[in-house]
Amino acid sequence: MAYFVSDVVDQLDLSAIHAVYEKELRGQPPYNPRMMTKLLVYGYCIGVYSARKIQQRLIEDVAFRVLAAGNEPDFRTIADFRKIHLKTLEGLFEQVLRIVLETGAMKLGRVALDGTKVKATASKHKAMSYDRMKEQEKLIRAEVKEMLARAAATDAEEDARYGKDKRGDELPAELRRRETRLKRIREAKKTVEERARQKAEAEGKPAKEAKPEAKAQYNFTDPESRIMKGNDGFVQAYNAQIVVEPDFQLIVGQAVTQAANDKEQVVPMLETVEAQSGQRPEEVLADSGYCSGKNLEKLESTEDPDRRVEPYIATGRQQHGERQVSARGPLPKGATRVEQMKRKLRTKAGAAIYAGRKAIVEPVFGQIKQARGFRQFSLRGLAKVRSEWAFVCLTHNILKLYRMCYA
Numbered sequence: 001m002a003y004f005v006s007d008v009v010d011q012l013d014l015s016a017i018h019a020v021y022e023k024e025l026r027g028q029p030p031y032n033p034r035m036m037t038k039l040l041v042y043g044y045c046i047g048v049y050s051a052r053k054i055q056q057r058l059i060e061d062v063a064f065r066v067l068a069a070g071n072e073p074d075f076r077t078i079a080d081f082r083k084i085h086l087k088t089l090e091g092l093f094e095q096v097l098r099i100v101l102e103t104g105a106m107k108l109g110r111v112a113l114d115g116t117k118v119k120a121t122a123s124k125h126k127a128m129s130y131d132r133m134k135e136q137e138k139l140i141r142a143e144v145k146e147m148l149a150r151a152a153a154t155d156a157e158e159d160a161r162y163g164k165d166k167r168g169d170e171l172p173a174e175l176r177r178r179e180t181r182l183k184r185i186r187e188a189k190k191t192v193e194e195r196a197r198q199k200a201e202a203e204g205k206p207a208k209e210a211k212p213e214a215k216a217q218y219n220f221t222d223p224e225s226r227i228m229k230g231n232d233g234f235v236q237a238y239n240a241q242i243v244v245e246p247d248f249q250l251i252v253g254q255a256v257t258q259a260a261n262d263k264e265q266v267v268p269m270l271e272t273v274e275a276q277s278g279q280r281p282e283e284v285l286a287d288s289g290y291c292s293g294k295n296l297e298k299l300e301s302t303e304d305p306d307r308r309v310e311p312y313i314a315t316g317r318q319q320h321g322e323r324q325v326s327a328r329g330p331l332p333k334g335a336t337r338v339e340q341m342k343r344k345l346r347t348k349a350g351a352a353i354y355a356g357r358k359a360i361v362e363p364v365f366g367q368i369k370q371a372r373g374f375r376q377f378s379l380r381g382l383a384k385v386r387s388e389w390a391f392v393c394l395t396h397n398i399l400k401l402y403r404m405c406y407a
Helices: 002-010 015-022 033-045 051-060 062-067 075-084 086-103 130-162 173-202 266-277 293-300 337-346 348-355 362-371 382-406
Strands: 110-119 127-129 217-219 226-230 233-244 251-257 283-286 310-313
Touching: 002 033, 002 062, 002 382, 015 033, 015 086, 033 051, 033 062, 033 075, 033 086, 033 382, 051 062, 051 075, 075 086, 086 251, 086 266, 086 382, 110 226, 110 251, 110 266, 110 362, 217 226, 233 266, 233 362, 233 382, 251 266, 251 382, 266 283, 266 293, 283 348, 293 310, 293 337, 310 337, 310 348, 337 348, 362 382
Parallel strands: 110 283, 283 310
Antiparallel strands: 110 233, 127 217, 226 233, 233 251
């Protein structure tokens, strides 16, 4: 596996990484960027994501020592390399995907779309609602006012006792803490209000209606993450999306969104697949979380037949053990697109096609989250999280390519 990773990385264009060091004249030359990339790729392939753990493996693990050619970069060097070249490492997903598709001479036909909540590097207990912010702002303002009044009274007493030539320039530690917290809460309020304004603009509403909801959340550790409902209840997370082809379970499109649900992700993800793989699929399978009349209309109203994607999207959750009744009789006039889709999936052919969805996309999340242990992002902020998810998907495809070549 280590030799395979080395061979794959040797085929990648790392000129953007090399360019960073070409004009560097300070100190010792850096570690070879291709060697550093191999360490990160191999680490993510086998579920070692921490820079400190990679450094430990460089001492204990023969495969890591081979890839490092006997070098032992410390964890800070590894972490800095990942941070500095994050955007370039993200772009390697497309390079590897194209290599895999070309190796198998594959043409995208049917694909499956799904999303999963991946925990952010932040606790939901560090989040505060907009209403709570307003309450805390009033409370802290009152506390600061009281403390300043007490400080003024103390100053007057000390002036009378010691004389006016003695003074202190620093705020009391307790007051400094409150001033700092008040500043952070005010910044958080502005951010939540700006989000509400942007949402109103997107919905075509006037700016005066752009008022945050009372329960709108802001996380002080990772402000760009959101509270979402996952398998473990409500967590501070991001919504990671993938599109998977059925033959080898390759990820042919990936993205990360802040949206708590999947309703708006169908069309953007198909565009992402086209941008990242260079191909447009013919059919897409998705669960009920993606179903809306708006999405179905966009997919089915494409004028260019070569760009039309046939959707198979569930219209509701099917209970465990529930038997799907075959469709009979004509649809009523004026049936909505959702009703038409429901009928389509009740036909024998439609039900058979949709039944394959679980076996295509859901095992991939199991392989990433359970087998490789990737359950939480290491980085903070949407841009960095998107790059890390791309790198996770890149290493998934390398593992699939390895099995394609050596199975």
